[in-house]
Amino acid sequence: MLMVLVVSVARAELVVEVTQGVEAPTSVAVVPFGNDTGQALPEDVAAIVQQDLGRSGFFQPMLRDNMLGFPTRSEDIFFRDWRLAKMDYVIIGRARAQDDGQIRIEFELHDVLREQAMLSEQVTTARDNLRDAAHLVADRLFERLTGLKGAFSTRIVYVTAEQLGPKRQRFRLQMADWDGARARTILESSEPILSPVWSMDGSKLAYVSFETGKPSIYVQYLASGRRERIQSFPGLNGAPAWSPDGNQLALVLSRDGNPEVYVLDLRSRQLQRITRHYGIDTEPSWSPDGRSLIFTSDRGGQPQIYQLDLASRDLKRLTFQGNYNARGRLTQDGRFLAMVHRSGGGGNGFDIAVQDLKTDRVDVLTQSAMAESPSIAPNGSVVIYATQEGTKGVLAAVSLDGRVQFRMPAVSGDVREPAWSPYLR
Numbered sequence: 001m002l003m004v005l006v007v008s009v010a011r012a013e014l015v016v017e018v019t020q021g022v023e024a025p026t027s028v029a030v031v032p033f034g035n036d037t038g039q040a041l042p043e044d045v046a047a048i049v050q051q052d053l054g055r056s057g058f059f060q061p062m063l064r065d066n067m068l069g070f071p072t073r074s075e076d077i078f079f080r081d082w083r084l085a086k087m088d089y090v091i092i093g094r095a096r097a098q099d100d101g102q103i104r105i106e107f108e109l110h111d112v113l114r115e116q117a118m119l120s121e122q123v124t125t126a127r128d129n130l131r132d133a134a135h136l137v138a139d140r141l142f143e144r145l146t147g148l149k150g151a152f153s154t155r156i157v158y159v160t161a162e163q164l165g166p167k168r169q170r171f172r173l174q175m176a177d178w179d180g181a182r183a184r185t186i187l188e189s190s191e192p193i194l195s196p197v198w199s200m201d202g203s204k205l206a207y208v209s210f211e212t213g214k215p216s217i218y219v220q221y222l223a224s225g226r227r228e229r230i231q232s233f234p235g236l237n238g239a240p241a242w243s244p245d246g247n248q249l250a251l252v253l254s255r256d257g258n259p260e261v262y263v264l265d266l267r268s269r270q271l272q273r274i275t276r277h278y279g280i281d282t283e284p285s286w287s288p289d290g291r292s293l294i295f296t297s298d299r300g301g302q303p304q305i306y307q308l309d310l311a312s313r314d315l316k317r318l319t320f321q322g323n324y325n326a327r328g329r330l331t332q333d334g335r336f337l338a339m340v341h342r343s344g345g346g347g348n349g350f351d352i353a354v355q356d357l358k359t360d361r362v363d364v365l366t367q368s369a370m371a372e373s374p375s376i377a378p379n380g381s382v383v384i385y386a387t388q389e390g391t392k393g394v395l396a397a398v399s400l401d402g403r404v405q406f407r408m409p410a411v412s413g414d415v416r417e418p419a420w421s422p423y424l425r
Contacts, residue, residue: 013176013180013181013182013183013410014158014176014179014180014183014395014408014409014410014415015179015180015408015409016055016179016180016406016407016408017406017407017408017409018054018055018057018404018405018406019405019406019407020057020403020404020405020406021057021058021060021403021404022057022058022403022404023403025057025058025059025060026058026059026060026088026089026145027059027060027062027086027087027088027089028053028059028060028061028062028087028088028089028090028091028145029061029062029067029082029085029087029089029090029091030046030047030049030050030053030061030062030091031046031067031069031070031071031072031090031091031092031093032044032046032047032064032070033045033046033072033092033093033094033095033105033107034072034073034093034094034095035094035095036094036095036096036097037095037096037097037103038097041095041103041127041130042127042128042130043130043131043134045093045095045105045130045133045134045137046091046093046134048131048134048135048138049091049107049134049137049138049141051179052134052135052138052142052150052152052179053138053141053142055179055406056142056404057399057403057404057405057406058142058145058146058404059145062085062087066085067085068081068085069081071090071092072092072093072094073092073094074092074108074110074117077090077092077110079110079112079115082112083112083113087112088111088112088113089109089110089111089112089118089145090109090110090112091107091108091109091110091141092107092108092110093105093106093107093108093137094106098124101126101127102124102125102126102127103124103125103126103127103130103133104122104123104124105122105123105124105125105130105133105134105137106120106121106122107119107120107121107122107123107137107141108120109141109144109145118144119140119141119144121140123136123137131177131181131182132153135152135153135177135178136152136153138150138152139151139152139153148379148381149378149379149423150379151178151377151378151379151381151382151420151423152178152179153178153423153424154178154377154378154420154421154422154423154424155175155176155177155178155202155421155424156175156176156177156178156180156375156384156395156418156419156420156421157173157174157175157176157186157196157198157205157418157419157421158173158174158176158196158386158395158415158416158417158418158419159171159172159173159174159193159194159196159415159416159417160172160174160410160413160414160415160416161192161393161413161414161416162412162413162414168190169190170188170189170190171188171189171190171191171192171193172185172186172187172188172189172193173185173186173187173188173193173196173205173207174186175222178377178420180408186205186220186222187207187209187220187227189209189210189211191209191210191211191213192209192210193207193208193209193210193417194207194208194209194210194215194238194417195207195208195238195239195240195417196417196419197240197241197242197419198242198419198420198421198422199242199246200242200244200245200246200422201246201422202222202421202422202423202424202425203221203222203223204219204220204221204222204242204246205219205220205222205419206218206219206220206230206240206241206242206249207220207240208237208238208239208240212232214232214237215236215237215238216229216230216232216237217229217230217232217237217238217240217249217251218230219266230249230251230264230266231264231269231271233253233255234254234255235253235254235255235257236252236253236254236259237251237252237253238251238252238282239251239252239282239283239284241284241285241286241293242286243263243286243290244286244288244289244290245290246266247265247266247267248263248264248265248266249263249264249266250262250263250264250274250284250285250286250293251263251264251284252281252282252283252284256273258277258278258280259280259281259282260273260274260275260276260277260281261273261274261275261281261282261284261293261295261308262274263293263310274293274308274310275295275297275308277297277299278299279297279298279299279300280297280298281295281296281297281299282295282296282297283295283296283326283327283328285328285329285330287307287330287334288330288332288333288334289334291309291310291311292307292308292309292310293307293308293310294306294307294308294318294328294330294337295308295328296325296326296327296328300317302323302324303324303325303326304317304318304319304320304325305317305318305319305325305326305328305337305339306318318337318355318357319337319339319355319362320360321341321343321344321355321362322341322342322343322344322353322362323342323343323344324340324341324342324350325339325340325341325342325353326339326340327339327340327372327373327374329374329375329376329383330376331376331380331400332376332378332380333380334357335356335357335358336354336355336356336357336380336400337354337355337357338352338353338354338374338376338383338400339352339353339354339355339374340352340353340371340372340373340374340385341353341362341364343364348369349367349368349369349370350368350369350370350371350372351364351365351366351367351368351371352364352365352366352368352371352374352383352385352398353365354383354400363402365383365398365399365400365402366385366387366396366398366405368387368388368396369388370387370388371385371386371387371396372385372386372387372416373385373386373416373417373418375418375419375420376420377420378420378421378422378423380400381399381400382397382398382399382400382404383397383398383399383400384396384397384408384418384420385397385398385418386415386416386417386418389407389409392409392414393414393415393416394407394408394409394410394414394415395407395408395409395415395418396408
């Protein structure tokens, strides 16, 4: 039996565990924020900021037990103490109550060596949204320190699978913060759920469900919980991908006998066939400008990634290194292609690799026997993917330069099919 659930109970929370960071991470002290609201707060904002920065792999936060003081204002900072502790930066802040019942989080970033403020900002939020505010604070600090826009305020979706008996399984489509916190179930079913993907405005998901006994594509509206089944065709219905404007879905259908890529206009419901080949064409994904599709095809004898211009129908093969390249995903600037890759020479493992489309250089980022389903963070810095740890499916992630790696195991069940959200408003 299928159940549609929108609940706040965490079903399979993930926890980010950094397995490899940069060689010389920046040392930073996130001092506990002051509380001028007159009552206890439901979240420790500074602790969340510290976890976000630490879990990025670029920073080494100072433990609170090692701090000599807890300043909440710039005039209370004794820079000599932080230099002795070998800190590069100090972050301080405080929470203040507003007349309208909201809470204002004021925060500052200070350069210890130069003894000067680098950033002083504030975020106003409802009391029950303090965790969101903390992620936003971490985003702004991360951008100021690295020059790269932070992605801590984003979400991820993923599928969990639990074996309940010899012939019984439970599948859940889950959504959580980027770090796995606040997991909630979007959909629960005894039949498989596959290929979740975000619309570019972050308001909808598309995914494949087998709840009717055959694969069908559904669209889920996250704000209301409403879902609708997209027109179902005989045979395979799979691999949905939103166009950048949200008005079209690329999908894979076998209605004509062979898996081909189609585009469905969601307003007119008109269907357009995009590929025509006796090989298998699958796993479509849009270019950031919406003018072309990339997809996986074995038309050359082995799975490789191709790009098709939608206006001219010009076809270009993108990948040549390795005997298997699939599930291609582009960064938002269109320069880098992340994919599942298997190198030649008898290699049997499937890894995550990234190809610079300007130079055609391919870098293998992982050493995994079974990596799959890559999805790129909206700032283009990290690829999240599914892999195996023993007999258990887990999520893992790696930066595009390969310097930072972390994993996200679940408490129970297998985790698979991750999808990273766009920036959310």
